Amino acid sequence: MKVGLLGLGTVGTGVYEIINHQRGNYFASSKQEIVISKVMVRDIDKKRKVDVPAEYLTTDFKDIIDDEEIKVVICVMGGLEAEYNYMIQSMKRGKHVITANKAAVSEYMDVLYKTARENNVSFLYEASVGGGIPIITSLIQILRINQISEIKGILNGTTNFILSKMSDEGWDFEETLIKAQELGFAEADPTADIEGFDVSRKLSILSSMSFGFHIKDEDIKKRGIKEITSADIDTINDMGYVIKYLAHSKLEGNTYYATVEPVLLSTKDIMSNVNEEFNIISINGDIIGELQFYGKGAGKDATANAVVGDLMYIINADFRKQEIVLDQQLENGGIKEFSGKYYLRADSDNHEEFSHIIDTISDFSNNKKIIFNRSKVFVVTDEVRADQFEELVLELKSKNINLFYARIYS
C-alpha cells in the first residue's frame, strides 16, 4: 500500500522513519508492503535529518492527489486552511486521511467527519491530542458504552515544562520561557502555548467527541499563564499546592462548560505529579468511572507512533465506521458551573488600595485567609463561583491592580 505524506517536519520525519526505514515491531517484521511514496514539502532543497530519495519529494499537492496508488494521506503540517483543504480533497478522491493537525480537526471536525462518511473513508487523528497517549482511540471505545460528562487534562508540554521549572528552580516566568525556548520546549512565538490556544483546541476535540456536539476553540474560555510570578509559586507551594495549566469541560443536561486556566492542585492529586513535557487526561464515564491516561504529550517518536497507530487501523480494516456523531444540540454555559476556593495575589504599595482590595473580596467571600508580604497581599477565599470571581477580578483590574488568581481544585 502506498501512502502520501504532507509535511516533513519533526513528526513527519518520525513517521517516515517508522514506515520507510522500518523502525518498530510491525514494519520490521511485516511482509506487507507499505511505503511512503510521495512527500510534500515546502522546499525540496532544504537539508534534512532523514534520508528521503529526491524522486519522492514534491512541492505540488497534485502529485499526491492524482496518484491513484496512494490510498492514505497523512497530514502532519501545522497550518489551517490549506491543510484542511488537502484533507477534504484527499477524502473526496477516496483516500483515507490521518492527521496530527489539531487546529484543522478542532475547527472543521464536523465537515471532516461528514466528508469521510460520504466518501466511505477513514478519518483518524490520534496524534492531534496528547502526543503518544492513545486518548482518541480510547475515547471512541469508552463512548460505545458510556456517556462522558467530564474531561480534565494537562494537555500542553510547553506550559507544563515552564510551570514545573518555575516550581523546581524558583525562576520567574520570563526567565523560564527563555530557557524553554533555548531547550526547544517553547517556540520562538510562544503565544499559542502560553495563551491557551493549543490547549483549547485539544479540549475542543475531546469535548466535541465526548458530548456529541462540535465545540470550537473559540467556545472555550481561556486564560494564560504569564501573570504567574515566583512569589505566587512560593506561596502556593508553602500552602501545599502545585500550580498546573488545566483544561476542563463538563456536560450538564444540554449545556456544556469549558475552560482552560491555571489552577491549584493538592500534592495528593495524581495530576500534581505530572511534570515537564508529560500530559495527562482524565475522562469520566457514567459506567466505567474515572480513567486517566498519562504519557509524552509531544516529541517526534511519541507523536509519530500515534500517526502510524492510526495507519495500523486502516491496514487492519478496523474502525471503518466513523462512530463519532456530532448530532446533539448543546448550549455554551460559559464557566458558571465551575466553582471553588480561590487563591489571589494582588500587588499594591499603599494602604488605601489594600483596603479596597480586601473590601472588594469581602463582597464575594466571607471566610478568607489573608497574608500581607512586601507590597503584596495573598488571599484564599471561601467557595466562589467562577463567573462571580471573574467579576471581582474585573473590578480590581479596572483600578489597574496587578494580580494573579487561580481556583483551588483538590
Add this chain to the structure above:
Amino acid sequence: MKVGLLGLGTVGTGVYEIINHQRGNYFASSKQEIVISKVMVRDIDKKRKVDVPAEYLTTDFKDIIDDEEIKVVICVMGGLEAEYNYMIQSMKRGKHVITANKAAVSEYMDVLYKTARENNVSFLYEASVGGGIPIITSLIQILRINQISEIKGILNGTTNFILSKMSDEGWDFEETLIKAQELGFAEADPTADIEGFDVSRKLSILSSMSFGFHIKDEDIKKRGIKEITSADIDTINDMGYVIKYLAHSKLEGNTYYATVEPVLLSTKDIMSNVNEEFNIISINGDIIGELQFYGKGAGKDATANAVVGDLMYIINADFRKQEIVLDQQLENGGIKEFSGKYYLRADSDNHEEFSHIIDTISDFSNNKKIIFNRSKVFVVTDEVRADQFEELVLELKSKNINLFYARIYS
C-alpha cells in the same frame, strides 16, 4: 445476536444489566438485537439482585454449548479448570469467548490463543486485568509498533486499600484487613490478594503479551504485605515515601525478570497518589516512551464495562485477527536485575542481636542510615541487588529475627 453468560456474581450481574437491561450508550440506542439468552449459575433458586427470567437460567453447560444461536460465551466465573474447559469447548464449537477470569488466562493463555486461532474465533479478556482500565486493548495497539521492555503497576485493589488506610489512619495490618473485609474490599479468605497471587496473575498476563512468551504466575517471585506494621508506615512516611504493592517485570535480551512486592515510592511519583481501589499500569515502549493508565481496578460496573467493551469488538468485527503471538524463547532471570536502596526494619530486644543485624547489613552495603527506636532498628542501605538483599534477609531470618524490608523505587 445471542450471548451465553457463565456466572451471575458481581461482574455477571453488571454485564447482564448493561446488555439485557440496556444500560449505557450503545444498548440504549442500538437497533441491533443483542441479548443474553442463557445464564449458567450454580443454584437456580438463589435470590438475586438482578431480574433474570427463570427460563434463561440453567445449571447445565450443555444448554449453552449446544445452543447454535449463541455466538458468544462470556465467562465471568472465578474458578480455574472447569472455566478453562468451558472456554475451550465454546471455541471448538465456533463461539467467540470473552472472559474476566485472570487465573485461567494466566495459566492457559497459550492454549486459549491456539484454540481461538484454530477455530477462527475471538478470544478477548480485557476485564482480566485492571478492571475498567482499557489496558489489554491498549497493549495490543502499542505492540503493533513498539517493543515493550518494562511493565509496572499497582494491580490489586484490596492490598492498595489496606496500604492506603494503614497510611491515612495509622492502623496496623490485621486491624485494617478486618475493616477491609467488613467494607467488602477484602474477601473472607484474603490469601490470593495479600500474598500476591492475584497481582502475579495479572502481571503474568501483561508480561506474556508484551514479551511474546508465556510467563506463568509461578514464574513470578512474590512477597506479601502482612509483615508491614504501623511502625513501618510511620517511619516510611517520615522519610518522605509511600508504601505500595508493586508488580514489575522487565525484558533484557532473552531473559525476563518479574516480581511482586511492597516497595517505597517518593511522594513525587505519580503512583504514590494512587489510592484505595484504584489501579495504575505503566508500560514502556521503545518508540512511544512511557504510558500510564489509571482507573478503577475492580467493581461491578467498571469490570462489566470492560467485558461489554470486548463484545463491542466482536459486534464491530474488529480484532478478528489474534495479534498476540507467544513465539519467543525466554529465560527466567529471577530478580537479579532489580536493585536499589533498601529500607529494613528489624525487631530486637538485646544489644548483641542489634550488633549482629548491623554487621550482617554491613556485609552487603557500605553507606547506610540507621535509626534505633524502642526495640527496633530502621536501616536504609546503599544500592544493593535484589537477589543479594534476599540473601541478607535469609541470614537474619535464620536467627528468627522479625523484620520487614522494601526496595526504594523513586
